[in-house]
C-alpha cells in the first residue's frame with residue numbers, strides 16, 4: 001500500500017485534503033480517489049515505453065473503475081481505454097472520450113453493442129469468437145462501413161493467481177484457441193472480409209499477476225505466432241496487445257513489482273524474438289486496469305457498533321461492506337486499513353473490520369492492527385480503487401456510496417451518493 005501522509009491532528013491527508021473532513025462533508029461510506037496517484041501511475045507506464053523507442057499504447061481497462069470523471073482524466077492523460085459493454089462505451093462517449101482511442105472487448109457482444117461501436121466509429125473491436133465475426137461482417141456490409149479489428153487469442157498460458165482471475169489458459173471462455181486451428185481459421189475468415197482491417201492480435205493471461213514469467217512467455221508466443229502467420233498467410237500483425245494483469249501490493253504479504261519491471265521484460269523479450277524471427281518491430285499495447293486505479297482509491301467508513309468476545313478478536317463494525325467492496329467476500333482478497341482520525345495514535349489491538357450487510361462473510365478485513373477505536377472514528381481502507389466501486393451493488397437495498405476526486409488540495413464530487421428514492425426508481429407497482 002501507498003505511503004500515507006497525515007497532519008498535526010493525526011488526520012490522514014489524501015491529495016492535500018483532510019480525509020476526516022471529506023467523510024464529514026460527503027458522508028460515509030465514501031470512495032475517494034487521489035487523482036495525482038492515477039496520473040503518476042500512467043506516467044510511470046509511459047516513461048518505460050518512451051525509453052524503449054517502441055511504438056506503444058497504454059489502454060486503461062475501464063472495468064476496474066469507469067465513470068464520466070475517470071474517462072475525462074484518461075482523456076487528459078492522452079491514453080487509450082478499453083470497454084467491455086455498451087454501458088462502459090456509453091459512459092466513455094458521454095465523457096467525450098475520443099472514440100478512436102477506444103477498444104471494445106467481450107466474449108458475447110450483442111448485435112446492439114456492435115452496432116453502437118460501428119456507429120460511433122470506435123478505434124478497434126477486439127474480436128473474440130466466430131459468431132462475432134459473422135455479426136460484425138453483416139453490420140459492416142449493411143452500413144457500408146469499415147472498422148479496425150484485433151483477434152483475441154487464448155495463448156495457453158496461465159498466470160499463477162486466483163482461479164477467477166485466470167483467462168489465458170486453454171480452458172477459457174475467452175478468445176480463439178491457438179493450440180488448435182481455431183485462431184488460424186478466424187484469421188482466414190477476417191482476412192477475407194474487406195470491411196475489417198486486422199491491425200493486431202490480443203491476449204490477456206490474468207489479473208493481479210506477480211511473476212514476470214507469464215508475460216515473457218506471452219510476448220515470445222505472440223512473436224512466434226506472428227512468424228507462423230507470416231509464413232502461412234503472408235500476414236504480420238502490426239500490433240501485439242498483451243492485455244493487463246500487473247499486480248499491486250494490497251498488504252505486506254504482496255511483493256510489489258513496479259510497472260518498470262513488467263514493461264522492461266515485455267519489451268526486451270519482444271525485441272529479442274522479432275530479431276530471431278526477422279520480423280519488423282511491432283507496436284506494443286497493454287491494458288492495465290488495477291495497477292492504474294487500485295492504489296489511488298480509498299474507502300472511508302464510520303465506525304459504529306462493536307462486539308467483544310472473550311479470548312477472540314473483536315468485531316469493529318463499519319457503515320459499508322460487501323456492497324461497496326465485494327472483493328474480500330468474493331475472492332478472500334486482503335486489504336489494510338488505518339483509522340483516519342487517529343494516525344498519530346499507537347496500535348493497541350487487532351480486530352476484525354466487519355461490514356453492515358446481513359451475511360457472516362461480510363468481513364472487510366479479517367485481522368487489522370488498530371488504535372483503540374470508538375463510534376464515529378473514520379476507517380480508511382487502502383488500495384480499494386480497482387474493482388471496488390465498479391463491482392458495487394445494492395445488496396440489502398443499501399444505496400451505493402458517493403465518489404470524490406481529490407487533487408492539489410481540492411475535492412470534487414464525481415458520483416453522487418444514491419438515495420432511497422434511487423433504489424425504487426425502476427420498481428413498478430404490482431397491485
Ligand code: LLP
Pocket residue numbers: 061063064105165167204206207208243244245246287288289290291327331386387
Ligand atoms: N484486459 C482484459 C482483456 C481483461 O480481461 C482485464 C481484466 C484487463 C485487461 C485488466 O486487468 P488488470 O490490469 O486490472 O488486472 N474483478 C476481479 C478482476 C477481474 C479482471 C478481469 N479482466 C478482481 O476484483 O480481482
